[in-house]
Amino acid sequence: MSSQSSPLSSSGSRAPITLSTLIKLKQKGEKFTCMTAYDACFAQLESEAGVEVILIGDSLGMVLQGHDSTLPVTMDDMVYHISCVKRGNRGAFLIGDMPFMSYASETQTLENAATLMRAGAQMIKIEGGAWIANSTHLLAERGIPVCAHMGLTPQSINRIGGYHVQGRDPRHAESMLAEAKLLEESGASILLLECVPQTLAKTISEALTIPVIGIGAGPDTDAQVMVVHDVLGISPITPKFVKNFLKDSDDGITGALRAYVADVKAKRFPAPEHCFN
Ligand code: KIV
Secondary structure, eight states, rough: OOTTTTTTTTTTTOOOOOOOOOOOOHHHHHHHHHHHOSHHHHHHHHHHHOOOOEEOOOTTTHTTTOOOOSTOOOOHHHHHHHHHHHHHOOSOOOEEETTTTTTHHHHHHHHHHHHHEEETTTTEEOOOSSHHHHHHHHHTTTTEEEEEEEEEEGHHHHHHHHOOOOOOOOHHHHHHHHHHHHHHTOOOOOOOOESHHHHHHHHHHHSSSOOEEEEEEEEEEEEEEOOHHHTOOSOOOOOOOOOSSSOOOHHHHHHHHHHHHHHHHTTOOSSSOOOOO
C-alpha cells in the first residue's frame, strides 16, 4: 500500500486526502473506498479506518429520517449533517449531496453548492446525465468540484418507477457511456455509478480519466461506495450488492470498517454474488 493510500501513519494520523490523491490512485490502478457518514462519530471511525472519501449522502432521508425516498431531504438537513461530519473527520475527502430540486436553476445551483461547501463539503454531488452538464460546467468553472451521479438516481425514483438496474439495454448503455464522457468534458471531477451492469461500469471506468466510484456496479470501477448502515447490517432491506462486514468482524464496528477497506483494496469486494450482469 502506498503512503498516500495508507490509512494511518505511526503517529496515528494520515495526510488529508485530496482530489489529486484520488486521481493518482486511479492512475496507479489502486482501488479506494468511499462510505456514507452523517455524524461526527462515524466520520471519525471511518476516516481512522482508512476510508478515503466520506459521502454525506441524501440517503440520510431514508436511513436516519425513515422516509421511503430521498426526496424530503432539505438543504438545512444537508448543512447540519455535513457540519457534523466535518467536525469528526480525520483527513477523508468530503462529498456532500445536493438534495432534490436544489439544483433546478443556475442561481439555485450556485447558491446551494456554495452553502454546502461553506458547511464543510469539499465536493458536491448531483444526480443526472446529460441534463446536468451545464450545472457541472458552471460549478467547476467557479472552483466547486462536482461528482456526477449516474445510473440509478434515487431523486428520480418517481420517473424511473422503481429501484432497478440501469443500462441493461444496449442502446441505453451506449447513451450512458456518451453521457459519462460529456460530464467529464463538462468538468466533473468524479463519476458515481449506481446499479449498472458490471460490463458497462468497466467500459465507462476505462473510458474516463476521472475516478469512477461504483455501488452495485461490480469490481472494475476505481472505487466502491457503501451506505454505512448496510455495511453494518442494520438497514431493514439488504440489496444484492451489499455485504454485512460486521457479521465476521473480530473487532466490532472498527473491525468491520477496516475489513471493508481491506476487501475493496484487495479486490475481494464486490464478489460475483454482489454484481449485476
Ligand atoms: O445518498 C447516498 O448515500 C448515495 C449513495 C447510495 C451512493 O448517493
